[in-house]
Amino acid sequence: MDLEDVAWLDGPDGRAALAAATAYDEDAHARAAAGDPTAVDPLRAATALRRARADLTPARAAAVLTQVRLRRRARPRLGDLTARLLLTEDGLEQATRPVVADLRARRYAAAGAAHLADLGCGLGLDSAAFARAGLRVTAVERDPVVAALAARNVAELGLAHLVTVVVGDATDPKTLGAVLDDVDAAYVDPARRDPSIRHEGRARRVADPESWSPPWSWVERLAARVPRTAAKVAPGVPHELTPEGGCATWTSVDGALVEAELAWPALTEPGVRRAAVVVRSDADAPTVERSAVDLADEDAPPVGVVGSWLLEPDDAVIRAGLVAQVAQRVDGRLLDPRVAYVTTDRDVDVAPLATRFRVATALPYGLTALRAALVAANVGHVVVKKRAIGVDPDDVRRRLALPRAPGSAVVLLTRIGADPWAFVCAVQPGA
Ligand SMILES: C[S@@+](CC[C@H](N)C(=O)[O-])C[C@H]1O[C@@H](n2cnc3c(N)ncnc32)[C@H](O)[C@@H]1O
Known part of the structure; x- marks a missing residue:
């Protein structure tokens, strides 16, 4: 993009071309959402724009299509402002x-x-x-x-x-x-x-x-x-x-x-x-x-065995080094000094600083043992989460291959020392 492109995109002709291309894009995504897998196709979008605006040079058509693509990508991040902004890839x-x-x-x-x-x-x-x-x-x-x-x-x-x-x-x-x-x-x-x-x-x-x-x-x-x-x-x-x-x-x-x-x-x-x-x-x-204290002066939180609740602190809390403070708020302890899972027996919710799960079963992690525990609990659907352990949650979920059953659970996988552990929790955070 150069200065001339910016001036044109901001002028009446550029705005009209951008509005036409945006309307086409929104229509295509609505059709895609309704099940048409071919609806969103950059080549088709370019052809549609050329047909609607045969007067556009290829460079201007490309500038318009780039804005449409960037705005689509920007929306989750920039929200309602997106439709009013002109963007660049690096700028976004x-x-x-x-x-x-x-x-x-x-x-x-x-x-x-x-x-x-x-x-x-x-x-x-x-x-x-x-x-x-x-x-x-x-x-x-x-x-x-x-x-x-x-x-x-x-x-x-x-x-x-x-x-x-x-x-x-x-x-x-x-x-x-x-x-x-x-x-x-x-x-x-x-x-x-x-x-x-x-x-x-x-x-x-x-x-x-x-x-x-x-x-x-x-x-x-x-x-x-x-x-x-x-x-x-x-x-x-x-x-x-x-x-x-x-x-x-x-x-x-x-x-x-x-x-x-x-x-x-x-x-x-x-x-x-x-x-x-x-x-x-x-x-x-x-x-x-x-x-009020530097991270280096922070007291380490206590470490102990799993209680009735497991709390998963928000990443901002972890990076700010405030896990110990959150543990203190809930009168809790870590399962392992280097893993940011807090456990407590107290029924205290500190959302959104941490998401909490009610622990139903704790067991040393092995796929067979975990599967047996879930089947015995009538669980047919699991969400697997992990921290500080080298497993792929999707892979674990697939390999569990649970038979159809009415129950749901969240499984938290982590390690305590060198040992892998699984915690089967009630599905609703806070439940
Ligand atoms: C991270 S971006 C700023 C994003 C902006 N805060 C926003 O939310 O849109 C940094 C910008 O600083 C500009 N920049 C880098 N070094 C600069 C300098 N020495 N003088 C002026 N601008 C500079 C870059 O061109 C880039 O656009």
Whole structure:
């Protein structure tokens, strides 16, 4: 995509072509959902668009079809905003989910930020959230096409009056100096992918924080100039990168770990060093678990035998190192010091920080013994889950080959020390 494509896609002719291709795509997916396996076919979509819009050059038809494909892929992640955005492949992979961006933006607003520099704004999803929270935003993006898309996206969302997009390299002292002159907060979502190395069409992830763009040492220098600074980072970020007096937060959405964030003290609640934010789309507000101590100073949870309940902590809780806190809340213990299954005899629900299962049977794991236990319990249908054990749950379920029976169960497979164990649990979490 180039700047001309962006201008055309944003103009009346491009919008009409995109609307026609989207209508065709939606119809095709409706037919596919109704059982027509040939309905969704990129070649047919291209032919249909050519027929409807014979005037389009192949390049423009391709630009339209790419947007339709990207929007379809974006919908689960970007939700209702998707239909109003223009996207790129790499931009979509890196875009922050609006639900998470809005939570962050509200924290900046609560900390008194009024004008924020979004340094490396990508397609503008975070900038838009900051503007929705009432902040003015100066967004810097070094890729001119991505910058044009960001400007177009915030305008489409009705936020252009709050967001100025600047094309430039944020690490260039002149560009940065001009931007920082007038802001009281900064946010960086460094590019953590290398577009020159692709695997299955996706840019390869870069693990070393010094190889992110901008690099981590640059972000630290920025925070020394702008106290209200936070950065979005990969969930695998080491705890040691947490700024002195700041907070590391891991966020999950509907059970999937989506990001981590490192915030400097001016954006940190007093005394909070680690947090897990667990977002559920069926809940009005996220559930937040916080700790005032560094992971290295955390007391190890007790270890003991299985009780009446097994709890599977959310991934954000695990990455934030808060399993011990969750265990404490339920007066629980771990089955194994290195495996994040908590067990307790107390009937306490801490959802969504952990999903709990009522244990019916515990046995050393072997396929034959497990099958016998399930058959004896009249279980004909199982969901198999596992942690810290080298089995494929689908394969186990298939090989169990349970005879028809009315009962259902969840089977949790794990190891205790070196020994594999199976826990047969009631099917409803919390039941
Ligand atoms: C992870 S993406 C940002 C995504 C954005 N937060 C969103 O939710 O849409 C990082 C962006 O930073 C840009 N970038 C990387 N290094 C930069 C630099 N030195 N100056 C300006 N932009 C930069 C990249 O081009 C990329 O678009």
